[in-house]
Amino acid sequence: MARYRGRLPQLDGGPFLADGGIETSMIVHEGLDLNDFAVFPLLGEPEGRAALQRYYGSYGRIARRHGAGLVLESATWRASADWGARLGFNADMLRRVNQEAIRLLEGVRDEFESAATQVVISGCVGPRRDGYDLAEAMSEDEAETYHGEQIETLAGTAADMVAALTLTNAEEAVGISRAAERARMPVAISFTVETDGRLATGETLQRAIELVDEATSAYPCYYMINCAHPAHFAEVLAAGEPWVARIRGLRANASRLSHAELDGPAEAGAGDPQELGLAYAELKGRLPQLSVLGGCCGTDHRHIEHIASTCLPLFSTKS
Numbered sequence: 001m002a003r004y005r006g007r008l009p010q011l012d013g014g015p016f017l018a019d020g021g022i023e024t025s026m027i028v029h030e031g032l033d034l035n036d037f038a039v040f041p042l043l044g045e046p047e048g049r050a051a052l053q054r055y056y057g058s059y060g061r062i063a064r065r066h067g068a069g070l071v072l073e074s075a076t077w078r079a080s081a082d083w084g085a086r087l088g089f090n091a092d093m094l095r096r097v098n099q100e101a102i103r104l105l106e107g108v109r110d111e112f113e114s115a116a117t118q119v120v121i122s123g124c125v126g127p128r129r130d131g132y133d134l135a136e137a138m139s140e141d142e143a144e145t146y147h148g149e150q151i152e153t154l155a156g157t158a159a160d161m162v163a164a165l166t167l168t169n170a171e172e173a174v175g176i177s178r179a180a181e182r183a184r185m186p187v188a189i190s191f192t193v194e195t196d197g198r199l200a201t202g203e204t205l206q207r208a209i210e211l212v213d214e215a216t217s218a219y220p221c222y223y224m225i226n227c228a229h230p231a232h233f234a235e236v237l238a239a240g241e242p243w244v245a246r247i248r249g250l251r252a253n254a255s256r257l258s259h260a261e262l263d264g265p266a267e268a269g270a271g272d273p274q275e276l277g278l279a280y281a282e283l284k285g286r287l288p289q290l291s292v293l294g295g296c297c298g299t300d301h302r303h304i305e306h307i308a309s310t311c312l313p314l315f316s317t318k319s
Contacts, residue, residue, distance in 0.1 A: 004160040009118045015315040016069035018294025019059045038078035058301040060112035066308045067116040074101040077126035080150045102157040123154030123162040143175020155183040163188040168200040170211040177216040190224035197236040209243045224249030227296045230279040254298030277306030
C-alpha cells in the first residue's frame with residue numbers, strides 16, 4: 001500500500017537522501033553485466049536480486065545514521081515496452097517486473113523506516129529511446145501513450161510517486177506528466193543537461209521547466225536535475241527565480257566529464273566523493289528549497305555519505 005501518495009513528505013522541506021548510480025554500481029561494485037544499461041532483468045536472477053538488496057540497504061543505513069528521509073528509485077528506468085522488447089520481455093513480463101521492483105523496495109522500507117527516516121518509494125521511468133538522438137524525439141501525445149502503460153502499472157503498486165529521470169526534451173516530459181496525472185500519481189520530472197547547462201536540444205533548463213508547467217498546469221510536484229555534474233549547471237540556477245524554485249532534487253554525476261566522454265567504461269565516472277559533497281553544499285546554501293539529494297552515474301554510498309555530511313547541517317530551518 002502506498003503510504004505517502006496523498007502528500008509527499010519531501011515537499012515539507014526536511015532532508016531526504018536518495019540512492020546513487022544504480023547501473024554503474026552494479027557494473028563496478030558487483031561485477032554484473034547490464035545489457036542496454038538495464039538493471040531490471042537482475043530482479044529475476046538470485047545473484048542480481050541479492051546485489052540490488054545490498055545496494056538499497058547501503059542507502060537505508062546512511063539515511064538511518066543521519067536521521068534523514070530517503071527516496072528510493074525502483075530498478076525500472078529501462079522497464080518500458082521498447083527497451084523490454086529488445087531484452088526479450090513481453091508486456092506481461094514487464095508488468096510483473098515493475099511490480100516486483102516495487103515489492104523489493106517495500107522490503108527495504110520495512111527494514112529502515114522510522115519516525116526520523118521516512119522512506120518514499122518512487123517508481124522510476126526513463127526515456128523511451130536514446131535521449132541524445134534528437135531524431136528519435138516523440139510528440140507529447142506519443143510520449144503520453146507510450147509511458148502511460150508503465151505508469152499505470154506502477155500506480156497499481158505501493159509506489160508513492162513516479163519519477164522520470166534523464167529526460168532531454170520538454171515534449172517527453174509533458175507526455176509523462178499527463179500520463180501520471182491520468183493515473184493519479186504524483187510525478188517528479190528530472191532533466192539532464194550538457195556541459196553548457198542546456199538540454200541536448202539546445203533548450204535552456206528554464207524554458208523546459210516553464211514549457212512543462214504551462215502544458216500541464218504545473219502538474220509535476222517538483223523538478224530535479226540528474227546525470228550531469230554540478231559544474232555543468234550551477235551557474236544557470238539563479239536563486240529567487242520562480243522556475244528555479246521548482247527544482248527540489250539533485251542526482252548529479254560524480255565526474256565532470258561530458259556525456260560523450262562518459263560513453264565508455266563505467267570506471268571513468270568515479271570522480272571525488274568529497275568534492276561532490278562540497279558542490280552540493282554550495283548549491284544547497286544558495287537554493288534552500290533543495291530537499292532530495294542523491295546521485296547518478298559513478299556515484300555510490302561513498303558519495304551519498306559525503307553529501308549527507310556536508311548538506312544535512314544546512315537544513316536547520318524548513319524550506
